[in-house]
Amino acid sequence: MHKKLFIPGPIDVKKDVLEQMSRPMIGHRSKDASALQRSISRKLQEVFCTKEGILLSASSGTGLMEGAIRSCTARRAAVFSIGAFGERWYKMAISNNVSADIYRADKGDIITPEMVEEVLRTGKYDLVTVTHNETSTGVMNPLEGISQVLRNFPEVVFCVDAVSSMAGTKIEVDKLGMDICITSTQKCFGLPPGMAMASVSQKAIEAAKNVKNRGYYLDLLELYNYIQKKDYQYPSTPALSIMYAMDYQLDRILEEGLENRYKRHLDMAQCVRDWAKKNFELFPKEEYASDTVTAIKNTKGIDISWLNRELGERGYQISNGYGDLKDKTFRISHMGDYTLEDVEGLLETIDEVLGCGN
Amino acid sequence: MHKKLFIPGPIDVKKDVLEQMSRPMIGHRSKDASALQRSISRKLQEVFCTKEGILLSASSGTGLMEGAIRSCTARRAAVFSIGAFGERWYKMAISNNVSADIYRADKGDIITPEMVEEVLRTGKYDLVTVTHNETSTGVMNPLEGISQVLRNFPEVVFCVDAVSSMAGTKIEVDKLGMDICITSTQKCFGLPPGMAMASVSQKAIEAAKNVKNRGYYLDLLELYNYIQKKDYQYPSTPALSIMYAMDYQLDRILEEGLENRYKRHLDMAQCVRDWAKKNFELFPKEEYASDTVTAIKNTKGIDISWLNRELGERGYQISNGYGDLKDKTFRISHMGDYTLEDVEGLLETIDEVLGCGN
16 A cells, blocks of 8 residues: 655655656757756746756755765865754765864754854854754754855855755745755655755855865766756766656646745644644744654654554554654654645544544 | 657667656655665676675766775776776766776777786776776777786776666676676666666775775765665665666566577667668777677768758657767667667668668
């Protein structure tokens, strides 16, 4: 039996979107390939609210995150971490011999503008990474204040991991002055995994020119220069089938309307939060709770693996807590093309399993 | 109109294989995901003729080629190049600050065992890369003699790019002592682009342990350790839809029988070579001509772009020459699930366009 996935990616993909992947192959050096990649890039510019360049990569979001910190750090990177994916960005820097320091918020907490300002005032850093939405703790980091701080440090490249939030909540890349904003297919875009997408500002590209040993496959400058020269074609063979689905799904997303899409995500989030507060507790403070995934304190000491097995028999899957939050928390995602009814169906089923219904 | 692709990848994918990609998503941390990746890995071991480990990557073949030379070169790599993809491997080394030297054969020629022996006798190298099948020149490099030389240098990691040959011609990884053999989906496997696959020997893994700054996403040691610990699951979200198609298509490949599949590729190659010799000239010496793509000297000075436009109107696409061989050569691939009849149909159509039929 298929389980409806309420995990923080991959999530269910609509049948008509999946079917786009059955379209026949085209040559990746053809005009059709240029047209496809141009079309996708322009639609992504709308979703990212940016006029800057778009890069596509046959990799997971992790691939372009590594590409960003490695390609654009000439001196030293400040990694602001609110959980597992911040830690990963730091690990990527170190494993590439990129000088970096990590600044951590407590789990469930956010990075404040004051933290960022204090760190940048040292003058040691030319690149900053921030996790927008941390699926391990269900925290959505407010970007507005951080972006205001960054305005006072125009020499610093501002990189944001929006892997699990872009297309699910409003992120205005240009307005917030983000130089590199990274996302991937299998979260709020409602697409299958296998590709990452990023916006890159001219400033980020200029920064990369001063960096040696950027590698090849994930070198943002190599990708950027190539698509400029070759009419949106890439150095390596791209994941055509996923791009067919992406081009189609971006039309669906823009047809729904971005504001409507954000509202739907917020409504689903509110519904899960209300349920969580009634039956358990939210893991983060409510004001920082993510619009795309809710982390819930397991205040009843439920066996989460058992709960998930029971849900599995009823056609649903949720997530246990991440790392050392396993069993202490559990997570319900609400991203992509799910509706409020889908979420209500899940919550009713959990109530039924737990015998704590109305 | 769909054009039947006789370019050296991507090539046409059968409808039933494409349709596998419409299967619904599963959690990438589920037992189902482990089972899928275990199943693929075991079938790939059969195709690679290896008992060593298999790594899967959501990237093009280029991704794992970079991962190999970067992860496993502790001292210095010797890159043996017979064309564009050998040059790429060298570029990857340099862009990662991996010490490397490149040794080139003339275009259309092969790497001889004597060349390899002379280079390795210097004692400078701990890793060797060889392109098995060079699509830019239509040359298939004989591996037997090179592999015999490598036996005398047991400290050297032997890496082979079999991106455009694995599953189209016999490559016995363990018998030939290859430590890392890399391929990708969109060539002889008859799958859509977006994933790379490699075999890795225990020796390659041990070598990687002595290398610093291996990066993260393409670090072969990270991937290897992770799948050992996590029952075939990977650090980042894998390209599930392509894996559905791969698991299915590997059954089709094994059902056809590997020897039958090689024979079919050879028959198609022979047919194209005979046609090329009758009407043009082969670009490489016939004894080195690839079984998966034929490079043909444009002895008639035909406008290849025009020819391809004319073929396009008739539902076919071939490739111009690569780089500075453009217009001087053209290329016809014969890989994946095409039959002799498909190839004959193409050649008859070219004859018709060129008016040089029987």
